Every structure is written in structure tokens, then in C-alpha cells.
Amino acid sequence: MKELPKIYEPQKVENEIYMRWEEGGFFNPDNIASDEKYCNILPPPNANGELHIGHASGYTVMDIFGRWARMKGKKTLLLPGKDHAGIQTQVVFEKKLKAELGLSRQEIGREEFYKKTYDFCMDRSGYMRSQEKKIGISADWSREKFTLDPDVLSSALQTFVKMHEDGLIYKGKRIINWCPRCATALSDVEVLHKDTPGKLYFIKYPLENSQTEFITVATTRPETMLGDTAVAVSPDDERFAKLVGKNAVLPLQNRSIPIIADQRIDLTFGTGAVKITPAHDPLDWQIGKDHKLEEIQIIDEKALITEFGGKYAGMTTHEARKAVVKDLEKLNLLEKIEDLAHSVSICERCKTIIEPLTSEQWFINVDAKKYSLRRLAKKVIEENLIEIFPNNFKKILIDWFDNMRDWCISRQIWWGPRFPVWYCDNCGEQKYLVSLEKPSNCPHCNGTNLTQDENTFDTWFTSGQWAHTTLKSRENDFENYYPSDMMVMGRDLLFFWSARMIMLSLYATGKVPFRNLFFTGLVLDKEGHKFSKSRGNGIDPLTVIEKFGADALRMSLIMDSAPGQNSRLYEEKIETFRNFANKLWNISRYCLTQEGFKLVEEISSKDIENPADNWIIYKLQMTVDEISRLFENKQIALAADVLKTFTWNDFADWYLEINKIEKNQKILGYVLDKVLRLWHPFIPFITEHIWTLAEQEKMLIISTWPRPLHDIATLLDGWQYVENLKAIITTIRNVRTENKIELDKKISIVINSNNEAFSKMIKLEFQEEIIKRLKTGADSISYNQSESGLGNSIKRTAGAYTLFINLAGAINTEKEIAKAEKEIASLEKFIAGLASRLENKEFVSKAPVQIISQQQETLAKKQTELSELKKHLKSLS
């Protein structure tokens, strides 16, 4: 056995291990023969940058479940990919183009821009792929996909064609969210709302044919009055009842506009009268539709005032607001201005203020007669055809579907797939043809000059189909792996992505896209802030991996947090898991350097030679059971915690120490074998590395998950013996520390027990040797069933035994008395509580028998302890 370093050095082994996994073909499910399958289509990160810690967090969760499934013998497919990320990538790449070449996209033209952006995405994808490998994700790279891959895309566009045939698609002029900077329409979810201090302007609109009467409206956006086509009041508002049906004169524009009544007006807000601008406000647009009002577009797509804005034409909205307010003041029509906190819509990508505009766009009717996307999506969730974890997200998703409005899917950007919609130059835009391929001629007039629709798709239209389109390009994959078992995503993608995937996949395939939907929380910095570029608090996964190793990063991302709950990440935390990895390394180092050591896959009951073997096998059995149960419940953080306790506190702290004295290499090899397997999904690199050092033939990644060990463990008895032994040792150490006795000063111990447990001390020599050598400093141990002549010793209860520890005069009597008194007080209190509970008739009649007998046992034990302690106190004073 070659010399092993004292410190585990992940940097030296991780790359090589990943390469061996890849070359072994273990990520490709085709190489696994099994009837059981497991599939997780990985969420595609945006191919325009690099991985951040949030990606790493999600990937870790996915990989843990994936490796677990693989070890359970399932044909396991983790399918990776990248998203072209329409608007975001265009924003990123335009900036890059400007910074590096000083060019705008208009200057290089649509075709060239698309080509350059594509190359950019390919380049980033390559880099991001290398990052994903560093994290250790066991994905099948031979199946990697990009949302713009021809097969993936064509499958997604077919859904559009089908939807069009089914009447779910319509094109229409409607009010939409317009980002003036991105120069495109946005869907509702791409708009953020930000509370901002603003002003509420009260403007007097003169009544028609009157010099003295006015109706006063309140608005936060006075410039939009240029496009007003009505004033609305509540039908229940008596103040204005007599004005309904009359007209007002729109100041500055001198147009006559009707005063109408509408249920949607809140008579308690402002003056109760609202100016209606159908072209520039969503609610006004609705009201305008219902009252057949004219729409006057006075703000254009660059957020400038149009020709319909009269003398304000060409101004920005900001300039127009100032000018309008000033002019109204001059006319004495501005009644007052109040401060008002209200919420402003901004673009999710560039934070520019959204201008609501009416515009010709493509929409998906999410509640069509023939097929209601949102109702059917809601139904599968209600019926638990998709299990959502944690479950509280289920209600949020259902509520969202209930309130969902039609989905605007057209964008006026260049980066992304164009609509498969064709217009004939002859027939014009009124007649169009939907077809994946460019038609050779127009079905209406046979003309051959056909041009494609300029619009590109909302990026969520294609990524919303990722769950099934990715499986369509290889024969049988769809049949084999759809629906997938697991989908993991950050909770911030709840509406953007999970909702769209459920709707679109359900529609396109008739089946749910996945059976389990697992939401992860956000990863925050040490202070609980989001990681962001502007804050400059980002943690680069690669830097962390370089410093602490991928395994430590993985552990720190999934442990100490509850599912769906946000968690914090910082160096000290990662360090503790790096320390754990090192602990596991040294445990293995000890094992591997033992004479004749090897990993052992199976044992039988006759391999158990001493009580410690018995004990550790029992503990291992409990751990395997517990971890398997927790995995089934998707509680991976708790599973890792249970395993950590077993590894460190049971195996390393006790079994290894005892093993140095009572060697049984077979059990040692067996336990380490199981420990490595159980840890592998969490920390694949170090476990695989140790596995290799142990000269295993097959790699750990494809080894089998430990079975429950009941067949062996049930044969065992007396495992509690070691628990008692631990108590004895701990008690002696404790007494030593309390009395400040140096370890090299030897003490003598008398172990006394007048109960049955004493007779159960199966192997006295074994016990004696261990007590002496496990840092107790005991040099003589004797056993006695009577207490006479032990008055000079410190007396302690340890497990089923009473110890008399003779410190050879070093005893601090005063301290000992104080301690005994304190202990007696707390014991008495505890016993009183327990006794009264056991005397309670209701408790005895209603509580489960198990609980009652447990508590009776405890009571008896504590009562004995108390009386012993009292005797001890008496002997001291």
C-alpha cells in the first residue's frame, strides 16, 4: 500500500475521476440493463454566461437523486442542455457587441446578428458544460440538447401549428406590456412591480357647454390624458349620477369625451372619477372595449409622444408629463398634487419602465373551448398526478392557474425562433398560413412571394416544452423516459417555467411531463442577500471547488436547510464540509493501512466476533433503513445528516477506536464498504477515489445501493452492551476532567452492578482492556457487587452500572458535593413530573402502551439513580 497523504486533496483527483466515469459510459442509460427507469430532464441554464451558485445547488440535488437511482439499478438518464434565452441573451450580446466592436445590432443586420449570437451561445455552452462536469453531475452528454437544435425546435414549433389548428392561437391588437428599451412585447410574468413614491395629479375636465362646471379626475400619469377617450365613474356613485351620459371637454386636446359609468371604478379612490386611456392602460383598455371607445395611441414604441399628442409630439413621456402639468396649471385646471406610493411596472431584464400599449401580437388562449390549457394543468395538480415538493407550492400553482390570462408569445426581438407563419405579398397580412416549412405558393392566390412573420417566440414557449422535446430526437427515448420521474427547479421559476411546462407538455403529449416537481430555495449570501452582480457578492462555484473541492460544495449546498427554504452559503460553512471530507479520508486511510484490509460486500452472522462488531452492525442497519426511508421522502438533507452522525460519531469515534484493540478487519471492511456506497450520491468524488484506492474492480458509481441488513442484524443480541461501555468510558473521562486529573496519573475503578445487566457482561477482559485504553487513564478495574469500603471514591451512574472511581486523594469534595446536590435537584424535578404523568389515569388509559412502558422504565432507572446519588452525597459529608 502506497503512502497516503494526511490531508485529502480533491484538486488532484476530481478531474481524473470524472473522466473515468465518462469514459466508462456510466452516464448513458443505454449501458445499463434494467427494466426500471429513472429520468430527470435537467433544467437548461441560459447559454449566455456561466454557472452560478444557484445552478450548482439545483444540479447537486438532481445528481444526488440520479446517482441514488443508478445505484438502485435503474436505467438512469439525466439529460442536460442549454436554453437560448431570447431576450436575456439578446441584451447580453448587444452589450458585448457594443463594448467590443462598437456596433449595434441594427448596424450588422438581423441575419448576421443571429449568426453571431448563435456562435456566442455555442461558445458559452461549451464553457458551462465544463463547469457542470466540475460539479460532478452524472449527465449523459451524448444526449445534450439546445433549445434551438433543429429537432428540438421543430418539435416545439409543431405544437404551435397544432395549437393553431385547434384554435388556441390568435393574433390581435391588444394592450400588452411594452419595454421601450428592449423594443418588444412582454408577457405578464416578465414584468416586475416595484413600489415607488409618485404623485397623484387631480385634473379638472370642464363639462361640455359649461364654463363653470368641472369633473375632476385623479391620475398618476397626467401625460396619458392626451389619449383619453372617456371619463368613468362608478354606477353607484351618487355624486356623479347626474353627469353620466353627458360629455366633458378634454383639456389641451379640446375633444369632447363621454362620461360613462362602469362597475370597475372604485368610488373611494381619488375623486371617484377616472380618466380612461384605452391605448395605454390595461384596465382602461378593457373598459374601452366594453364601452366601444376609441383608442388613441399617443405613446409610441420608443416611449415618445406620437403625432396624436398634438404639440407634445416627439417628447419623451417624462418631458410630456412636465409640459402637460405646466400647461394645465396655466389654464387653472390642475386642482392639486398629492404624494402617492404606487407600484410601477418594470422590465424583468433591463428594469426599464414598461409602457402599456396596444399592439398587434400573437396570443395563446389559455382557456379555449376546445382545450383549456390552464384548467387541465390545474386538474393534474389537484389530482396529484404531479407530486409537488414541498407541498405548499401546490396551492400557489393552482391559484396562479385560476388567475392566468392569455399568454402573449410574440416578441419583437431578433434572437430566437421565428413564427412559422407566412404572408403572401399579394394577399397581405390579413390572410396568413401556418406551416413549419416555407410554402411554395399562396393557397389563396397562388402567388409565390411569401414572407415569414417577423416575430420571434417568447423563450418560455420553447423551454416550456423542454420536458418532451428533448426526448424526441433519439428513437425510443420518449417511449422509455416520458414522463420523467423528477423535475428540480428554483422556486423563482414556479410561474415562468413549471406552469408552462405542465400546460404545454400536457397539451402536446397528453401526459404530465414529470411525476415529481421539486422546488429548491434560493441560495443567499452570509447576510441573507441575493447574489447579484451589482452587489458584487457572487460566489463562483469553480473558485469554491478549486479551494475546497466539489464534494464540500455539494454538501454545503444541500445540508442544513429545509426543502424549498432559502439557505445561506459562505466560506466557513463550506469549510466544515471540507473538514468532513477530510475526516472520511482519514477514516479510510486508517482502514486501508490495516494489515490484510479489504472492502467486504457481504458478511454472515458468524463474522461478528465481539460486542463492538455487534453494535456497529446494528447501528449500520438502523442507518441504512433510515436513509432509505428519508430518500423515499426526498429528505436528502436529513439523510446526509443521519449518515454524517453514523460515520463520525459511531464509526470513527467508537468503532475505529475499539477496532484498534479488538481487531476484526472483515467487519471494518464491511462497514467502510457500506459507508462509501451510502455517501456516494452526496460526495461522489472522494468516495470514488477511496473506492479506487481499495482496489475495487467495478467503479463505485455503478455499485449497488446497500440493502437493509435485517437478516443479519436480527440474529444479534446485546448491542446495548457497547452503549453501556460508552457510558462508562465517558463518565470516567468526565470525572477526570472535572477533577483536573492529568491523563498520565492512573486511577482505579470499581464497577458495581446489582442488577441483571452485570451478569450480561459477556466478555470482561474485552471490556477491561477497552476501558483502560480509551483515554480513561484507568490502570485497575475490578468488579464488585457490594459497596462496602468504597466510601473514598466518586460514585457515578453510567448506563446500567454504578462506578466507583478512586482518584487517590485528588478528589475535590466540596465541588463533588455541589455537583451531587445539583444533580439530585434536577433528578427530583424530572422524576416528579414523570411520576405524576404516570399516575394520571387519562394518560395511562389513552397513551399507547409502548410510550407508557418506556416511561415506566425511565422512571425506575431514574429512581435508582437518585437513591444511589443520595447515598453518595451522604458518604461525602
Next chain:
RNA sequence: GGGUGAUUAGCUCAGUUGGCUAGAGCACUUCUCUUACAAAGAAGGGGUCACUGGUUCGAGUCCAGUAUCACCCACCA
């Protein structure tokens, strides 16, 4: 305006179907470089589980309400 989550040790957080005196990591105190590991070992100290009620034999856990914080949704002009 609606919703969700959080509130447990000095700090960061676990706590599964309600059940023995509520746990971990970090930090803290004392001791130890003992032949796997000082990135470690040994022994400790530290908590009215935000508050008020309720259900229950039994509540950190379930229910109702209150407070504070965080996040999400929303067409309050």
C-alpha cells in the same frame, strides 16, 4: 389589497406521522500534537422553541389570533 414562508443556543440553521430531560455546525471555556485525522481528539457551559389562547393524556410540532421580518402575486387610476 391578496398570498406564502420565517421567528428554536451568541451566530447560521435542522427537527420526518404530536411521545423519554429539544439537536447540529460555528463561536465560547478547559485539557491533549495519543502510532487515521490539530481541517483532529476529550470534557463542558449555553435554549420559557416570538407572543396569547385553544385542541390533546401529551404541543417546538396541530388549530385560531397577535407581533416582527422576508419573499411572491396584483389592471389602487
